[in-house]
Amino acid sequence: MFVSTLDTTIEFLKGVGPKRAELFQKELGIFTYEDLLNFFPFRYIDRTRFYKINELDPELPYVQILGRITSKEQIGEKHKKRLVARLTDDTGSIELVWFQSLKWVDENVTKGKVYIVFGKPTVFNGSFSISHPDLENYPRPATITGNLRLQPVYHSTEKLKKFFLDSKGIQKLQTLLIEQNLKEIVETIPSHILEKYQMAGRKEALLNIHFPKDVKSLKSAERRLKFEELFFIQLQLLHNKQLREMRFKGHSFDIVGERINTFYKEILPFELTNAQKRVIKEIRLDTQRGIQMNRLVQGDVGSGKTVVALMSMLLASDNGYQACMMAPTEILARQHYQSIVDLLKDRLVKVAILTGSSTKKQRTQLHSELEAGEIDILVGTHALIEDKVVFKNLGLVVIDEQHRFGVEQRAKLWRKNLTPPHILVMTATPIPRTLAMTLYGDLDVSIIDELPVGRKPIETRHLYEGQRLRMFGFMKEEIKKGRQVYIVYPLIKESEKLDLLHLEAGIEQLSYHFLLPDYQISIVHGKMSNxxxxxxxxxxxxxxxxxxxxxxxxxxxxxxxxxSVMVIENAERFGLSQLHQLRGRVGRGAEQSFCILMSGNKLSPDGKLRLETMVKTNNGFEISEIDLQLRGPGDISGTQQSGVLELKLADLAKDQQILQEARNTVIETLSTDPNLENPQNSLLRTYLSKRSRGIAFDKIS
Known part of the structure; x- marks a missing residue:
């Protein structure tokens, strides 16, 4: 088996050694040459311009000067020593100052020699100086990574900097690594794909991402490496989907029977929206195919996902199977249970609930009835995955807000039947299209993009602290009409105690304006028992x-x-997605509802944009796109825990076209060559074999 030198432990790269290697591993997750090669710059400094000393300005972020060292001396005593050199060009002179590594600087900086000096100019006592400048010999050596026009800047940490592994130190290691190992960089994308999109080869791309010749070369390298990143995510997701569909034969729900028909024709108290009907039809077709369904249903707050889930579970029941619905919190589980019970009106099927607070007596009876097949639908929390919970014949699993569950937790439900149950994942968090394609790229996606008939759009207003009395007056008007009001305070992660004090202060303020016995207040926070x-x-x-x-x-x-009223205090502290979720707690009845966003007078540009977006639109998908632009994918829907979105270069908010090209290419490749047996796809086959950690390539038959 071929082993590349790029698999070598980073410790053995000249200039690293055991201590620096340990730091690289802990601070940046760099273990091998390959890891370092894939540690990309986060910005570049234009080194094409040289400043004259008389052009210097303390407002400049950095300057590059060509000059001669005309003097050099160490000043001060013991711990207060510094080395001062004078750099001169034809317009004047400037001091260069070092406070550390004086011996090394003294030995390597030569009086009378011409240098390229780079650093941040500052003014001290009326004169310009540069502290700890970068010095390069002039002329620069003509190596493959020399003659830099765009200097790479790498992320570092305080611990790394203590070992001289700042951006400049990392750049030097990258130079050495590439000069010694350029020939070891092998292509990963088939040539016909590179030709189709006119992309650079991998060797050229990696050289130009670290040491670009010019802006055009840098853009070409970025496009190639972003495509590669997104392409292989899609390849893995879609190949896994193909494998699952071929391997896991699913229950076939051939019957649309008495339960679902009776519910739809006699019990359902309202007309389904066209979007709900479309999604139910998609689920119906999925469950007829004889392979395991894996479908994501996205629907904005209040769009009617619970009814879709219930009708899917009734379909399972009509075909002789049990169904379960798992929610991330007891509050949400009880909410779903109550909604289902209310909709069914004690008819058609037996519904039960299991949560962490279920008593031992309740559990014993439930376990017995479930195993005997007497319970048709079980709603619950993580308690559903316990080993004691045994179904007679589980045919459908509905998971609400999947991102709140770990992979292993979800997998435990699949294993509760010899034939894996159908999977229906629901989320009320609208997911941007690019994020859905990346995070849920192996699932079929349905979108409920209509609200039930009669629902009025929620009116959203933004008020400042000085308008608080106006807000209290509005609350009183709504309460007089018989309505109710939510007031939500932000959860400050750093200190939950501080949050409780903040909430208590809010209650104290309310008590002045909403006196007992005319007004009664409920208080709910995370420190309370269930x-x-x-x-x-x-x-x-x-x-x-x-x-x-x-x-x-x-x-x-x-x-x-x-x-009818949702008041969100310190609304500028919330993310867009969370603001939208909170707003969705109102507007669930026939009356006009309102969301009031309270904020301080000083708002950051992002905070202002978030609040303006909320006032402007109720469309969750539009909001999610702006949220992605503002926050990036890592903070949305808990995706930083998914492991899928550890992107080094690609930006899902900006690189939609590249992602679409990558996904389309994978779909086209797998549709014509599912096992990647065509010689032109051998690189892709090798990639998937490596990802399966040495296990033989899984063949689709």
Whole structure:
């Protein structure tokens, strides 16, 4: 088996050694030559311009000067020593100052020699100086990585800098690595794909990403490496999807029987939207194919995903199978359970709930009934994955807000039947198209893009602290009409105690304006027990309280159609997606609802854009695209935990076209050559074999 020198441990690169290697591993996750090669610059400094000394300005971020060292001396005593050199050109002179590594600098900086000097100019006592400048010999050596026009700048850390592994130090190692190992860089993308998109080869791209000849070469390198990154993510996702469809024969739901027909024709109290009907049809077709369904249903807050899930579970029941629905929190699980029970009106199937707070007696009875097949639909939290939970014949698993569950937690549900159950994943977090293609690229995607008939768009207003009395007055008007109000405070991650104090201060403020007994307040926050939270929420649901003061614990899972006002305090502290989720707690009844965003007077540009976006639109998908631009993919939907989105160069907000090209190319390749047996696809076959850690390539038959 061929072993590349790029697999060599970083310790053996000249200038690294054991201590620096350990730091590279801990600080940057760099273990091998290949890892260092794939550690790309995050920006570049234009080294084409030389400044004259009389052109210097303290406002300049950096300058490059060509001059001669005319003097050099060490000044000061013991720990306060510094080395000062004078650099002169034909317009004047400037001081170069070093406070560290004085012996090395003294030995390597020669009086009378011409240098290229690079650094940040500062003014001290009326004169310009540069501290710890970069010095290069003039003329620059003509090596393959020399004559830099665009100097790469690499991320570093304080610990690395102590070992002289700042950006300049990393650049030197990259220079050495590439000069010694350029011939070891092998191509990863087949030539016919490179030709189709007129892309640079990998060797050329890696050389120009670290040491670009010019802007054109840099752009070409970036495009090639971004395509490669996105292409191989799509290849893995879509190949896994192909494998799963061929390997995992699914239950075939051939019957549309009495339960689903009775529910649709006699019990369902409203007309389904066209979007709901379309998604149910897609699920129906999926479950007839005899292979395991894996479908993601995206739907904005209040779009009716629960009804779609229920009808899918009734379809399973009509075909003799059990179904379960797993939610990330007890509040949300109970909400789904109650919605399903209310919709079914105690008819057609038996529904049960299992959560962490279910008693031992309840669990014993439930386990027995479930294993006997007496429970048709089980709703619950993580408790569903416990080994004691045994189904007689599980045919469909519905997972709400999948990103809140770990991979292993989800997999435990699949294993609860010899034939894997169909999987329906739901999310109320609208996902930008590029993120969905990358994060859920192996799933079939359905979108519910209509709200139920009669739903009025929520009016959103942005008020500043000085308009608080106006906000309180509006709350009172709505409560007089018999409506209810949420007030949500931000959860400050650094200090939950601080958050509770903030919430308590808010309650104190409210008590001045909303006196007992005219107004009753429910209080819910993350420090409360589940039982206490449930008690307080139930009081609000039963209309025993008019105002619910809460932290973001109510972001999902509270459905009170009578609540018409959502007040979000310090709204500028929330992300767009979270603001949209919170707003979705109102507008669930027939009455006009309102969302009031309270903020301080000083807003960052991003904070201002978020609040303006919320006022302008109710469209969750439009909001998600702006959120992606602002935050990047790592913070949306918990995707930083997914392992899929560890992108080095590609930006899902900006590189939509490259992603689409990459995905289309993979689809085209796998449709014509599913096993990648064509010699022109041998590089792709090798890649997948390596990713399966030495296991023989999985063949689709």
């Amino acid at each position: 039982a206490d939270k449930q008690f307080e929420m139930q009081r609000f649901i039963d209309h025993k309280t008019q105002i619910m003061v809460a932290t973001t614990v109510i972001e999902v899972g509270v459905n009170v159609p009578n609540a």
